[in-house]
Structures are given as C-alpha cells and as structure tokens.
Amino acid sequence: MATESDHRRREPERLYAGGTDNKLLIALLAGAVFGSVGTYAYLSGNYRFVAPDRYDQLVRGTVPVADTAVAPRPQATQETPRQAPERSSEQAPRQQTQSRGGPATGDYIGGVEKFDLKDSATQGPENASVTLVEFSDFECSACAHWEPEIKRLMDERAGKVRLVYKHAILPDHINSRNAALAAEAAKKQGKFWEYSAELFKDQKSLQREDLVRLAGQLGLDVTKFKADMDAKEAKDIVDRDVREGERSIAGSEKAGVPAFFINGRRADVASPGQLAALLDKAL
Numbered sequence: 001m002a003t004e005s006d007h008r009r010r011e012p013e014r015l016y017a018g019g020t021d022n023k024l025l026i027a028l029l030a031g032a033v034f035g036s037v038g039t040y041a042y043l044s045g046n047y048r049f050v051a052p053d054r055y056d057q058l059v060r061g062t063v064p065v066a067d068t069a070v071a072p073r074p075q076a077t078q079e080t081p082r083q084a085p086e087r088s089s090e091q092a093p094r095q096q097t098q099s100r101g102g103p104a105t106g107d108y109i110g111g112v113e114k115f116d117l118k119d120s121a122t123q124g125p126e127n128a129s130v131t132l133v134e135f136s137d138f139e140c141s142a143c144a145h146w147e148p149e150i151k152r153l154m155d156e157r158a159g160k161v162r163l164v165y166k167h168a169i170l171p172d173h174i175n176s177r178n179a180a181l182a183a184e185a186a187k188k189q190g191k192f193w194e195y196s197a198e199l200f201k202d203q204k205s206l207q208r209e210d211l212v213r214l215a216g217q218l219g220l221d222v223t224k225f226k227a228d229m230d231a232k233e234a235k236d237i238v239d240r241d242v243r244e245g246e247r248s249i250a251g252s253e254k255a256g257v258p259a260f261f262i263n264g265r266r267a268d269v270a271s272p273g274q275l276a277a278l279l280d281k282a283l
Contacts, residue, residue: 106274112264113248117164119237121183121192123154124162130282131162133261135245138180139173143258144200149272151197153279160283165196167241168249168257175206178229180238182211185228189220 115133134150136143154163167180179199186195198214199206205214215225228234249259252266260267260275262282269275 106267106269106271106278108262108265108278109254109268110248110252110266113244113261113266114264115164115166115244115248115261116240119233120241121165121187121196122162123193125159126162128160128162130160130279131164131263132279133164133166133264135166135168135241135249135257135259137168137170137173137176137257138183138196138199139176139203139206140168140170140257141203144203146258146272147197147200149275153272153276156276157279157283161279165192166244167238168245168259169238169242170257177238178208178211179206180241181229181234182215182225184234184237185225185231186215186218186220188228189224191218191220194218195220 117131117133136146150163154161167183169176169180183192183196183199186192195214195218198218202210211229212222212226216222245257245259248261248266249255249257254266254268260269262278267275267278269278
C-alpha cells in the first residue's frame with residue numbers, strides 16, 4: 001500500500017505539444033468514431049481517451065495537461081515571491097489521512113532558518129515555546145484553504161504557540177503585492193488579522209479600490225489606511241519577507257506556499273492534521 005509520503009512525492013506527468021516534446025504526444029484523431037465526444041492520444045507510452053477541450057490544449061501547447069492515468073498530487077499551497085512561484089504550486093490541504101491506525105505526522109526538511117520577525121504580524125505570546133512562521137499569498141487559493149485551519153490550530157493551542165505571518169508574492173498574482181501592502185496598512189490600525197481573513201474570503205476583489213473599500217467596511221481610518229499602504233515602511237516589510245521566502249523556500253526541495261516553519265525548521269506537511277502533530281510534538 002502506498003504511504004502518504006509516496007503520494008506526496010508522486011508528480012503528475014506534464015505534456016506539451018510542440019518542439020522536441022512532440023515525441024511525448026502523438027495525437028490520433030478518431031472523429032469518425034467519437035465525433036465531438038473526444039479522441040484518443042498517445043500519452044506517456046499508452047493510448048488514453050482525451051476530451052476535446054484537453055486535446056485542443058495539448059495540440060496548441062499553450063497549457064500543460066496532466067496525464068489522466070497518473071493521480072495528480074493534492075497540493076497544499078506553496079510558492080514564494082518571484083522565483084518561488086515558478087518552481088512551485090498552490091496546494092490545498094488534504095484531509096487527515098490514516099496510516100497504520102493513526103494520522104501521518106509529517107516531517108521536517110532542510111536546516112534551521114532564521115527570519116527577521118521585527119514588525120511582522122503575530123498572534124500568541126512572544127515567549128511561547130513554539131513559533132510558527134507562515135509564508136502565504138493573499139491571491140493563492142491554497143493559502144485561502146489553509147487560513148481557517150491555521151486559525152483553528154491556533155485557537156486549540158492558545159497561549160502555547162506564537163504565529164508569525166510573512167508575505168509571499170507569486171509572480172503571476174498581479175494583485176498579491178497590493179493586498180500585502182493593504183494588510184500592512186491595516187496592521188497599523190490593529191486590524192491585520194481581521195483584514196487578512198476578509199482578503200482570503202474574496203480573492204477576486206483585491207484591486208486597490210476593493211482594498212480601500214474593505215478598510216472602510218472594517219471601520220478603519222481610510223485616509224490613514226491609504227497613506228500607510230503607500231508608505232515605505234509597508235513596502236520594506238513586504239520586500240524583506242519576499243527575500244526571505246526566496247532564500248528559504250524557492251530554492252528548497254519543496255518550493256511552494258503556504259510554507260510553514262516550526263522554530264525555524266521547514267514543516268513538510270500535506271494536511272492540517274500533520275501540521276498539528278508536528279506542533280504538538282514541539283510543545
């Protein structure tokens with residue numbers, strides 16, 4: 001039986017049409033038999049049924065299409081600013097899985113990282129025995145899936161764990177940086193966590209006018225909010241977090257966000273249950 005770690009390491013095969021990758025894909029049209037229903041294509045050594053829309057994508061080579069014979073790896077958000085996102089993918093948290101009668105506990109990868117926590121948004125006591133650093137992107141759908149789970153984990157360990165939020169900016173997320181600056185502006189008025197929770201709830205409303213309107217809805221001083229959003233202080237904090245993410249995540253063996261560090265060690269987890277187990281073990 002495949003283990004949880006086996007599933008985490010399994011990567012979906014990616015196929016592209018065009019260039020030297022043509023030897024991976026030899027499309028055989030079968031319109032006379034299948035009509036508009038679909039066709040067969042030679043994928044990764046076997047003939048597979050391909051729906052018309054996927055077949056068109058394969059032929060055009062505009063979008064990577066996973067081989068349907070290979071189970072795609074459920075991913076739990078992970079990506080980091082600039083370089084990170086190019087080498088990682090958003091990963092939604094899996095349901096806690098059972099292995100030999102108990103939940104998988106996750107593991108650690110890499111060495112101990114040191115982060116500058118000054119001026120970062122935090123929850124929990126500064127002298128907590130466990131510090132959980134989270135790198136996240138407000139436009140990342142997987143990060144949005146994790147957000148309520150992180151809140152629950154913190155509520156269950158109130159007073160025992162300190163949570164530190166750090167910004168990750170994926171290059172293809174055009175509104176992510178402004179959202180991060182807006183969250184920093186909300187933090188200046190003591191509303192970082194309330195504001196960020198609303199950002200995750202509606203990731204399609206992250207343009208500047210949306211961000212300013214949200215500030216008003218939460219009772220913030222909008223004039224001050226806009227000034228703080230454009231201030232050098234907010235930009236410096238976001239840029240610092242991005243650099244730290246590039247250093248600790250983008251070049252790692254598991255690039256992607258959200259990324260979690262427990263007392264400086266990167267947590268290799270695929271579910272909230274695994275992260276909870278690592279936190280409890282560290283307490």
